[in-house]
Amino acid sequence: MxxxxxxxxxxxxxxxxxxxxxxxxxxxxxxxxxxxxxxxxxxxxxxxxxxxxxxxxxxxxxxxxxxxxxxxxxxxGNVAFNDALARQLSTAAHIVNGVLELEAAEALHRWFGWAPVLRFGLSGTEMVSNAIRLARAYTGRSKVMRFSGHYHGSSDLLLGGQMGDDGQTHPQANGPFESDGRAEGVLERECLLVSFEDSNWSRILTEHADDLACVLLEPVCINGGGVRPDGGNVAEMVRLCRANGVLVVADEVITGVRLGSGGGQKAIGLEADMFVTGKAVSNGIPISVLAGRAEIMELYAKRRVAHGGTYNGYGLGLRAITSTLGILNKDxxxxxxxxxxxxxxxxxxxxxxxxxxxxxxxxxxxxxxxxxxxxxxxxxxxxxxxxxxxxxxxxxxxxxxxxxxxxxxxxxxxxxxxxxxxxxxxxxxxxxxxxxxxxxxxxxxxxxxxxx
The missing domain is CATH 3.90.1150.10 (Aspartate Aminotransferase, domain 1)
Known part of the structure; x- marks a missing residue:
């Protein structure tokens, strides 16, 4: 200076x-x-x-x-990244069933330190919604618990809402994430909204466990000011979820790459059943990833849970992942x-x-x-x-x-x-x-x- x-x-x-x-x-x-x-x-x-x-x-x-x-x-304008994309454009920017999936999966496995089963999409909103669908199918339950201030995209169930003392969620008048056209009653019917800063979140989780498919959270709440949850709360949340058959879903769209190898899960000691990542994983080229334990993701393979999309696994996006993580994984x-x-x-x-x-x-x-x-x-x-x-x-x-x-x-x-x-x-x-x-x-x- x-x-x-x-x-x-x-x-x-x-x-x-x-x-x-x-x-x-x-x-x-x-x-x-x-x-x-x-x-x-x-x-x-x-x-x-x-x-x-x-x-x-x-x-x-x-x-x-x-x-x-x-x-x-x-x-x-990173030269190595741009060169990799240019080669992919000259080969096949978008084909169905190419030959990059294994390379992308291996790069993701190395970065996150474990070998989940994967599906590729385009946006975080899309893949978080798919994770919830999987959780509901796997558990046979319908409700989702999420945390105040955490952002999970723009779907009706996950956008905005006001937290009640009992975890019940209601639309928030004039809130920044409120919207006309939301499915009527979806927040009250399907969403529990809590805060790690309140002591009653664990009670609400336990009381509603029989109806709860998953708990959804950002490992570090960047959009909400940059707040890291207390490690004891995270460990207790995982314990309660495991004891009650509730799945843990980590939204790592922001944190998956920016917090280093292992993502936000490693940073806070979280063992998630599924996670979603995107954004920096491909250095700005649109693609997202849903990853999870094999027995959950098997519901896709058995066609018990639907998942589709024209651009899922498209070549340019997969090459963007392999190039980005190849650069970050190096040495x-x-x-x-x-x-x-x-x-x-x-x-x-x-x-x-x-x-x-x-x-x-x-x-x-x-x-x-x-x-x-x-x-x-x-x-x-x-x-x-x-x-x-x-x-x-x-x-x-x-x-x-x-x-x-x-x-x-x-x-x-x-x-x-x-x-x-x-x-x-x-x-x-x-x-x-x-x-x-x-x-x-x-x-x-x-x-x-x-x-x-």
Whole structure:
């Protein structure tokens, strides 16, 4: 970092603003996901990308820490990855029943440290829904237990809801994940919503065990602020599930690769019966994976449970998995260790700057995923979900984008292999400028967030 007094001009985006306005007339809401429009700042319209940098259509350069919502683990334009995809495109981008499945399975087995039986799909939402279908068929039960703040896609059963004292789930008026058109009564009928922060979750699990097909969780709740469950709670949850014949399903769409070999399951000591992964497992090429114990996945082989999809196991997606994990698996995971090291360096740099400028800041970091928060450290997903905390973290995201640092909404950062020392220096100068310029405002936002 050159100096905390460096002046960084705020980026102007007239062409990007005009593009957004024009797009809103032909694309519903001007974005491809409602959740991208729910928080500031406005979308950047990127014209080119290389390494860890992107450039918008106004010619502004950004350090890309959003990494396509965590999907990119190698960065933009990784030569080895692109060459592998180019060879696959010239061979067969999409055929039915190719010859890459075994290689992809072996790469996944090595990364996760065990040999589950697999099925491939396209999205996390799709494969989490399929995992629930398998759990219901295997157990003969219908209900699903999930945890407040954990995100599992946009299906009716798994999106939003408000937790009752008895675990009963109800639609939440004006909640960010509420929606017209949801199947009537689906949350109340089929979903139990609990929190690891409450002591009654184990009682609810036990009381409803006879109707419960599975417990579904993110090993680390990145979207909910970056909260890691207490290890004792995780062990007790697994014990109760095993004792009552309830399956444990881990949603590792984010954590499966970004937390290192073994994924989030290894990080928190979780023994899941099934898990789903995607995003960084293929460095941004659409594909997802459902993996589970052989006796559960056998329900597919026996055709007792339906699963279909035109693009399931398509060649380009499978090659993206083998290439990505081949790079990360190399030399006893040395490549991922490098990403982890630079992720730590990025977080340490930010914290030193914040301390020097007396801006209350903490970062919840888990391998190559981290969440920046204005205010004092907390392990509570309720605190991070408060309106005041959401406003504070959202304002920091907007300030950083205006100075050339691109984060995911609510200040989530996903470092990649492409990050260099020069990128860290770029980050340090811009981050220091933003905090110095906005010190008073950020301190006020921190006080409000901490009081919430």
């Amino acid at each position: 050159s100096s905390t007094s460096i002046s960084v001009p705020q980026y102007a985006t007239p062409r990007g603003d005009a593009y957004n306005a024009a797009l809103a007339k032909v694309l519903a809401g001007g974005v491809h996901s409602n959740f991208r429009a729910a928080t500031e700042p406005a979308p950047i319209r990127i014209s080119q990308a290389r390494g860890a940098r992107v450039e918008d259509i106004d010619g502004n350069e950004y350090l890309d820490l959003s990494s396509a919502f965590g999907s990119l683990i190698l960065g933009h 006893s995971f040395a490549t991922f260790n490098r990403i982890d090291e630079i992720s730590a360096q990025l977080a340490e740099t930010a914290l030193k700057i914040a301390q020097a400028l007396s801006v209350p800041l903490h970062i919840n970091r888990f391998g190559a995923a981290q969440v920046f928060h204005i205010g004092a450290a907390s392990g509570s997903s309720r605190r991070y979900g408060s309106l005041a905390a959401t406003l504070a973290d959202g304002q920091l995201t907007k300030m950083l984008q205006g100075a050339g640092i691109m984060m995911c909404p609510l200040c989530r950062a996903y470092p990649t292999l492409a990050l260099t020392e020069g990128d860290i220096d770029f980050f340090a100068d811009r981050f220091a400028s933003v905090l110095e310029t906005n010190q008073a405002k950020l301190s006020r936002l921190a006080r409000a967030a901490d009081a919430a």
